[in-house]
Amino acid sequence: MSAPDAAAAPAGERLRAIRERIEQVDREIIGLIGERVHLAREVGAVKRTLGMPTLDPAREAAVVRRAGELAREAGVGDEDVRYIFWHLIGLSRRAQLEGE
Amino acid sequence: MIIITRPHVSDAELDQIREHIETLGLRTHLSRGEARTIIGCIGDEALLQEAALLSLSGVESITPVMKPYKLAWREFAAGPTVVKVGDRKATSIGGRALAVIAGPCSVEGRDMLRQTAAAVRGAGAGLLRGGAFKPRSSPYAFQGLGEAGLRMLAEVRAETGLPIVTEVMDTRQVELVAEHADVLQVGARNMQNFSLLSELGRVQRPVLLKRGLSATIQELLMAAEYIMSHGNHDVILCERGIRTFETATRNTLDVAAIPVLKAETHLPVLVDPSHAGGRASLVAPLSFAAIAAGADGLMVEIHPDPQRALSDGDQSLTLDAFAAFMRALRPFAHAAGRELAEPPAGLREAA
Numbered sequence: 001m002s003a004p005d006a007a008a009a010p011a012g013e014r015l016r017a018i019r020e021r022i023e024q025v026d027r028e029i030i031g032l033i034g035e036r037v038h039l040a041r042e043v044g045a046v047k048r049t050l051g052m053p054t055l056d057p058a059r060e061a062a063v064v065r066r067a068g069e070l071a072r073e074a075g076v077g078d079e080d081v082r083y084i085f086w087h088l089i090g091l092s093r094r095a096q097l098e099g100e
Numbered sequence: 101m102i103i104i105t106r107p108h109v110s111d112a113e114l115d116q117i118r119e120h121i122e123t124l125g126l127r128t129h130l131s132r133g134e135a136r137t138i139i140g141c142i143g144d145e146a147l148l149q150e151a152a153l154l155s156l157s158g159v160e161s162i163t164p165v166m167k168p169y170k171l172a173w174r175e176f177a178a179g180p181t182v183v184k185v186g187d188r189k190a191t192s193i194g195g196r197a198l199a200v201i202a203g204p205c206s207v208e209g210r211d212m213l214r215q216t217a218a219a220v221r222g223a224g225a226g227l228l229r230g231g232a233f234k235p236r237s238s239p240y241a242f243q244g245l246g247e248a249g250l251r252m253l254a255e256v257r258a259e260t261g262l263p264i265v266t267e268v269m270d271t272r273q274v275e276l277v278a279e280h281a282d283v284l285q286v287g288a289r290n291m292q293n294f295s296l297l298s299e300l301g302r303v304q305r306p307v308l309l310k311r312g313l314s315a316t317i318q319e320l321l322m323a324a325e326y327i328m329s330h331g332n333h334d335v336i337l338c339e340r341g342i343r344t345f346e347t348a349t350r351n352t353l354d355v356a357a358i359p360v361l362k363a364e365t366h367l368p369v370l371v372d373p374s375h376a377g378g379r380a381s382l383v384a385p386l387s388f389a390a391i392a393a394g395a396d397g398l399m400v401e402i403h404p405d406p407q408r409a410l411s412d413g414d415q416s417l418t419l420d421a422f423a424a425f426m427r428a429l430r431p432f433a434h435a436a437g438r439e440l441a442e443p444p445a446g447l448r449e450a451a
Contacts, residue, residue: 057122057124057125060122061118061119061120061123062123064119064122065118065119069115072111079130
């Protein structure tokens with residue numbers, strides 16, 4: 001095996017390992033999204049029992065703000081994270097409204 | 101409505117202003133510039149009337165948006181948008197440097213594409229165009245190589261490093277084309293295909309939006325707004341000639357649209373002199389006029405053998421003519437205060 005090949009083999013191995021880990025992280029993220037949607041559905045039912053309005057824009061704004069702050073602390077683009085969270089909130093909002 | 105913040109506004113102040121607005125059910129968009137940061141408010145602005153925004157820490161002034169387009173409006177961004185293209189974001193569209201996109205109307209085969217790409221690079225142009233899916237006026241005309249054409253474009257990008265611009269015609273193709281291309285082009289005939297625009301708003305790829313044959317400037321900006329409102333802010337506009345009573349040219353290049361667009365929007369504005377004039381001999385004069393009027397770049401059709409081109413041969417420059425065109429463009433670029441990249445060292449002979 002020539003020298004570049006010898007260097008490429010461990011790098012290729014590492015790439016495969018990182019990709020496997022990324023797939024695992026993706027699965028965890030999707031699992032957590034599922035959990036969040038499930039919780040939102042429960043919150044919707046509880047709010048209805050309490051006679052509270054289902055939608056709460058102030059709470060949504062606070063959630064997005066916190067997500068942006070946490071993203072900055074983690075050194076991740078806060079605008080991108082805010083964008084993702086507005087989409088997550090959209091999912092949760094639809095779940096909360098189920099049963100109305 | 102846009103909120104202009106004080107200089108050196110803190111992240112915490114920005115967070116507080118945005119939360120205040122979002123609590124009312126609107127969304128915000130942040131644009132950071134060197135001199136100022138702007139928060140754009142998207143949604144029912146009537147809800148903001150009682151919001152006492154001026155009393156919030158960090159707010160300097162507020163301006164209502166009097167245009168039907170908001171995200172595309174010039175005042176919505178802190179400065180002109182520079183779209184970064186390619187894997188390493190090494191190519192810019194919208195900065196001081198002119199962006200020149202060149203290539204064949206249609207990808208006709210691997211060899212012709214390689215040959216063309218070498219000429220594009222050798223002349224100092226920054227991006228390679230080539231149609232894989234072609235919208236043709238006649239259903240009997242060459243419709244493009246489709247996915248095989250996309251693969252050829254991707255191969256040539258890997259060989260040359262040139263980012264790829266190619267058209268997407270249909271919502272069903274968006275994912276496939278985004279996999280291979282760096283910039284997704286919306287053709288003139290699709291400018292108001294709102295389901296396609298919405299879909300393109302959801303991908304993380306810059307979109308080159310060509311003005312429709314009979315579209316007003318406002319309609320073009322509203323089409324851009326469609327893409328941006330779905331989350332993709334990397335939109336590049338392209339004036340490509342409009343339909344008028346004149347038959348001596350294929351279309352009429354609307355030169356006035358360039359300064360009007362530059363005044364109305366922060367998005368980059370390119371010009372396609374090939375479709376505007378419809379003849380190779382008009383490409384250079386229309387390009388010079390476009391650069392003088394403030395265009396951020398050009399999209400030019402070139403072909404190794406225009407007479408045998410499967411589409412738009414009349415308006416394509418030969419590869420030699422393109423190299424000469426780029427040399428002739430240089431003094432115009434400098435006169436307009438713009439930069440034009442030199443051909444890469446070692447390739448200058450070829451150019």
